[in-house]
Amino acid sequence: MKIYEIKAKRILHRTKIPGADFAINHYSGCMHGCIYCYARFICKWRKQNDKWGEFVDVKINAPELVAKESAGKKGSVILCTTSDPYQPIEKEYELTRKVLRNLNPNMKLSVLTKSDLITRDIDIFRRFKTCELGLTITTLDENIKKVFEPSSPSSNARLQALKKLKKEGFYTYAFVGPILPYLTNLEQIFKEVSPFVDLLMFEDLNLNSCRKEVFEAIKKNFPELEEKYRNLSKEFWFEKEKEIQQLSEKYNKPVKIYFKHTGSLKFR
Ligand code: SF4
Incomplete structure (x- = not known):
C-alpha cells in the first residue's frame, strides 16, 4: 500500500449526489479496494501508476x-464520495476525526462507511445538530463479500456497528449498494438490519466504470452467472424495485431507491 501525504487546495466541494449539497474527500484512494468501486476513475487523474486499492492520498x-470553508455554511455534507472515511489508515492518521471536529456543527452531516471504526467517533457525532450515519451492506454472505469487497470489515462487524449507533440514539441507515444481481439477498438484509436502521437505501450495479473487474470476479468465482450478467436488462432492475417496495411494506421500513437503469436516480 502506498501512502502519499499531499496538500489540497480546497476540501468542501459542491456535489450533485442526491441528498447532499457538499462532499468532503479528505482521503483519495481507498484501502478497501472494492471490485465494483466507481471511484477508481481517480487513477486516471494521478501522475503515479498505482492501481485502485493500492494507494491512498492523504490530504493532511x-x-x-474544513474549519475555514465550512464556517457559516448551511446545507448538508457527506463524508465521503470517493473513498471510505474509516478505511484502515484512519486508525493511524485520525484525519476523519480531525475533519469532523473542525466541521461546522450546524451543517447536516451524513457519513457513509464500510467500517465499524465509525463507532470510535460517537462523541464527535454528538456535536452535530443533525447527523445520519450509514453502513454499506451489499451482502451478508462473507464468501460473496470477500470476492467483491476483499479488504473491508466483515458484514457482521458492520451490522454490530449499526446496532451500537442505533443504541446510542443516532439516525442510521443501511446503504445496499450496489446490489449484486443474483447474489445480494434483499430479504435477508431487510430482516437483519431493520431493527437497527431508520432507512434503507438501494443502488443498482453500474458497470460503466468497473465492467472488466466485475466480469473477471464473476468468471472466476461464479461462472454460472456470467451469462446472466451479460444479459442484465432494465426489466431486471424494475423487478428489483418492486421487490424492494414489497419488502419495505413487509418490514415496515422506509426506503430510497437510486437506480440509474430505471431512472429513479435523479441528479439535481
Ligand atoms: S469502500 Fe467505497 S470508496 Fe472504498 S473501495 Fe469500496 S466502494 Fe470504493
Missing part, C-alpha cells in the same frame, strides 16, 4: 481547510 491539511 484537510482539517484546517
Whole structure:
C-alpha cells in the first residue's frame, strides 16, 4: 500500500449526489479496494501508476481547510464520495476525526462507511445538530463479500456497528449498494438490519466504470452467472424495485431507491 501525504487546495466541494449539497474527500484512494468501486476513475487523474486499492492520498491539511470553508455554511455534507472515511489508515492518521471536529456543527452531516471504526467517533457525532450515519451492506454472505469487497470489515462487524449507533440514539441507515444481481439477498438484509436502521437505501450495479473487474470476479468465482450478467436488462432492475417496495411494506421500513437503469436516480 502506498501512502502519499499531499496538500489540497480546497476540501468542501459542491456535489450533485442526491441528498447532499457538499462532499468532503479528505482521503483519495481507498484501502478497501472494492471490485465494483466507481471511484477508481481517480487513477486516471494521478501522475503515479498505482492501481485502485493500492494507494491512498492523504490530504493532511484537510482539517484546517474544513474549519475555514465550512464556517457559516448551511446545507448538508457527506463524508465521503470517493473513498471510505474509516478505511484502515484512519486508525493511524485520525484525519476523519480531525475533519469532523473542525466541521461546522450546524451543517447536516451524513457519513457513509464500510467500517465499524465509525463507532470510535460517537462523541464527535454528538456535536452535530443533525447527523445520519450509514453502513454499506451489499451482502451478508462473507464468501460473496470477500470476492467483491476483499479488504473491508466483515458484514457482521458492520451490522454490530449499526446496532451500537442505533443504541446510542443516532439516525442510521443501511446503504445496499450496489446490489449484486443474483447474489445480494434483499430479504435477508431487510430482516437483519431493520431493527437497527431508520432507512434503507438501494443502488443498482453500474458497470460503466468497473465492467472488466466485475466480469473477471464473476468468471472466476461464479461462472454460472456470467451469462446472466451479460444479459442484465432494465426489466431486471424494475423487478428489483418492486421487490424492494414489497419488502419495505413487509418490514415496515422506509426506503430510497437510486437506480440509474430505471431512472429513479435523479441528479439535481
Ligand atoms: S469502500 Fe467505497 S470508496 Fe472504498 S473501495 Fe469500496 S466502494 Fe470504493
